[in-house]
Amino acid sequence: MEHGPSTEWKEDGSSDYKARLGVKMFVFYFVIYSGFILINTINPKLMGVEILKVNLAIFYGIGLIILALVMALIYNHFCTKKEKEMALLNKEGDK
Amino acid sequence: MKYEASLLAVIIFLFIVAFVLFISYYYAKKAKTADGYFKAGGNIHWGVNGIAFAGDYLSAASFLGICGMISFFGYDGFLYSIGYLSGWIVALFVVAEPMKKLGKYTFADALDAKFNSKGIQLFAALSTLIVSMFYLIPQMVGAGSLVEPLLGIPYWSGVLMVGTIVILIVATAGMTSTTYVQFLKGGLLIVFSVILTVMILNKGISTNPDSNYGEYHEFVELDIASINGDTVTLDDTSYVISDTIKTDSYWFVRIMDGSKETIWEVNVEENVLKETLFITELSDGETLFNGAPREDAQFFLVGHMSEVDGSTDGDTGSLGVFEFIKAIREGKVILWEKVVIKDGSSILTVFYQNEIDGSEVLIPGLQFKVDSDKGATFTDRLDFISLMLALFLGTAGLPHILIRYYTVSSPAAARKSTIVAITAIGFFYILTMFMGLGAMVNGTIDLSNSNMSAPLLAQAFGIWIFAIISAIAFATVLGTVSGLIVASSGAVAHDIMDRFMGIKMTETQKVWAGKITAIAVGILAMILGIIFEGMNVSYLVGWAFAVAASANLPAIIMILFWKKTTAWGIISSIAVGLVSSMTIILLSQKVFDGVYHLIDVTSPMPVNNPAIISVPLSFITIIIVSLLTQKKTAKEQLI
Known part of the structure; x- marks a missing residue:
């Protein structure tokens, strides 16, 4: 049994851009996530401080969940934009 | 229940x-x-x-x-x-x-x-x-x-x-x-x-959360008349203490009412005996819940706040999202501590009440120790970081x-x-x-x-x-x-x-x-x-994440982002990730307690969650082995 890609699709040349963007956004999120872990381990009492009607622990925790969604949408926006640009370029190249 | x-x-x-x-x-x-x-x-x-x-x-x-x-x-x-x-x-x-x-x-x-x-x-x-x-x-x-x-x-x-x-x-x-x-x-x-x-x-x-189950259990407290050494005397002399179970970290007494057994926590600070729930695993394999078979329904459901809105008899009525959090944060919650005791040929698990500020419930530290002021050690904090790393990378x-x-x-x-x-x-x-x-x-x-x-x-x-x-x-x-x-x-x-x-x-x-x-x-x-009956399923899944983060993720990341990655590097990384993470898990205190049921036996592993050790180890392995096997690329087809 061959073990190539699961389905055929056209490579549009946007892969490098998407990979670079993905790594940058991953590093950004990881820094924010690490901040959450560090506060918990170095100064856990800070997590009890009130922020916007809740404490920092809940604010930061739910914030991490919402941030993941927001960043996912931003990532998809730029990836889709680049894919369309490359598709247009490829179309013009074919002509 | x-x-x-x-x-x-x-x-x-x-x-x-x-x-x-x-x-x-x-x-x-x-x-x-x-x-x-x-x-x-x-x-x-x-x-x-x-x-x-x-x-x-x-x-x-x-x-x-x-x-x-x-x-x-x-x-x-x-x-x-x-x-x-x-x-x-x-x-x-x-x-x-x-x-x-x-x-x-x-x-x-x-x-x-x-x-x-x-x-x-x-x-x-x-x-x-x-x-x-x-x-x-x-x-x-x-x-x-x-x-x-x-x-x-x-x-x-x-x-x-x-x-x-x-x-x-x-x-x-x-x-x-x-x-x-x-x-x-x-x-x-x-x-x-x-x-x-x-x-x-x-x-x-509500401090008295009645529900579809009927009326919530009313917890009883017995006033202590005097404490002399290990001997406790009660105001109400109709209760007769038959046994004392005491160590440096807990103190319980057993009270027999006819053939009915109850266990109470001696709370010296408040000078009262507080009701506990307990499970007895008898040597013949039978398990009793609050001294009776489970079918007798003596092991009641728990979970309540002892103080809401500044009152010990409070009821907030309908709440919004933020008000719900606020009501817990500003009240007092009864949580339940657990201790497992070898009691002759039986194993006794006692759950006793712990009243804490609601604000403590809403920050980390009750399951995973992170605050040194509350006794958290360096390895406790390492364990916490390790868990969060495994969840993130798993x-x-x-x-x-x-x-x-x-x-x-x-x-x-x-x-x-x-x-x-x-x-x-x-x-x-x-x-x-x-x-x-x-x-x-x-x-x-x-x-x-x-x-x-x-x-x-x-x-x-x-x-x-x-x-x-x-x-x-x-x-x-x-x-x-x-x-x-x-x-x-x-x-x-x-x-x-x-x-x-x-x-x-x-x-x-x-x-x-x-x-x-x-x-x-x-x-x-x-x-x-x-x-594995009885283990918390989220804790068990945490381990699956740790094994996945250790064995699979380093190989996936490196094959995508490091051109020098070799087949031997990937193989070694998966093997080291699997063996190291599973070894730590199987020798951890959680497995000693929850799976092997070893009472009062300290495990050789300082942490319960392996990722902090096994993930870097897997990454280091793939880098070193890949660098050492660079020239063998042509032969790797034959591995």
Whole structure:
């Protein structure tokens, strides 16, 4: 049994851009996530401080969940934009 | 807690199971080819795939385990929600599209895309099987826990039932039926969790949380007249203390009323005896709950606030989201500490009350020690970091999640389905906090089983919501277990039999190989599910994440981003990740206590969660071995 890609699709040349963007956004999120872990381990009492009607622990925790969604949408926006640009370029190249 | 089946619960449960089996039968014709069986033909819509991702991922650990852990330990359970969701960032930004491009049926395909190495095929398949098995155990434990209240049948029969149904689902229609079962269950779980959360907020918080169960237990305190050494004398002389159980860390007394036994905590600060709950495991194998068989219903449900709105007899009425959090933060909560004692030839587990400020419930530290002022050591904090690291890095290394990237048509569809998954899963995880805290303050905690808080909370609001929530939770287990078994059967039939062993099979034979593997893995999972009864399912899944983060993720990351990665590097990294993470887990204190049941035995491992050690070790291994084997690239085809 061959073990190539699961389905055929056209490579549009946007892969490098998407990979670079993905790594940058991953590093950004990881820094924010690490901040959450560090506060918990170095100064856990800070997590009890009130922020916007809740404490920092809940604010930061739910914030991490919402941030993941927001960043996912931003990532998809730029990836889709680049894919369309490359598709247009490829179309013009074919002509 | 005595569990009794309700007719409505049984009917709804049977309806959902019948529907799931119908889906399998309906899609069975699509599973005649390997493409159809292992990846649902590769043309599932990204929106459906995204919700199916949620259905696959929101396992028993997410619903039963996290809600249960929050109800027992407050915010520490929510840490799992945060970690599980954050892990999707790694999947989306780093893994999703490349995995889709490189692989065909399994994540081993992607790792092996550049090398065609027998070693990678074998080790990646072994890793898939081991991680899937670690993940399967808690699903089975969750299933067993659920059927007790739902159908009134014993734990082991629930494990056997879910195993049998899942084998039927997977063996008939593979990934296609699995996808639609996961889609259905993911959607239903989120909708009914919203309904349950609205009911929690609508009810508000009371110091006396009566519910559908009837009146909440009224806790008794006995005034102490005097303490002389270890001897306690009570004001009320009608109570006769028959025994004292005392060490440096706890002090209990036993009171006999005729043949009825009760155990009380000696609270020196308040100069009273406080009621406890206790489980006695007798030497003949019988287990007593508060001194009586479980059927006698002496082991009541607990969970309440002792002070709400500044009053010890308060009731907030309906609350908004922020008011609910505020009411807990500004009140006092009764949590339950647990101590296991060797009592002659019996084993005694005593749960005693611990009144703490609500603000303490809403920050980390009750389950995972992080504050040095409260006795946290360096290794306690290391353990916490290790857990959070495993949750963050584990998702993108889970084989049953990775194979879902092959059910869609393109890398862009893989990306979009991941975003749908993040939205659905993130929303659900925010709800877990309210469901967990709701169980904590509404008298719906069964101290003998931390996995039951969410279904019991539902039951407090009425039998219909309990029946639906439990049936969905059962479908949750079915959906996740199906995915795990498809991943395992792909590892055996595709990676090992077809590619590693080079057995020539027709399409039909490959599908049959997958089905036979599914049956074998299902049976093994049932056996392990019975052995691991009683462990918190989220804790168990935390270990599956640690093994996945250690064995799979370093290899995936390095093959994508480091051109010098060699086949030997990948093989060594998977092997070191597997061995190191499993060694630490199997020798950890949690396993000593919860699995081996070794009382007062200290484990040789300083941490319970291995990722902080095993993930860097796996990365270092792949770098060193790849650098050492650079010149052997041409020969690696023969490994």
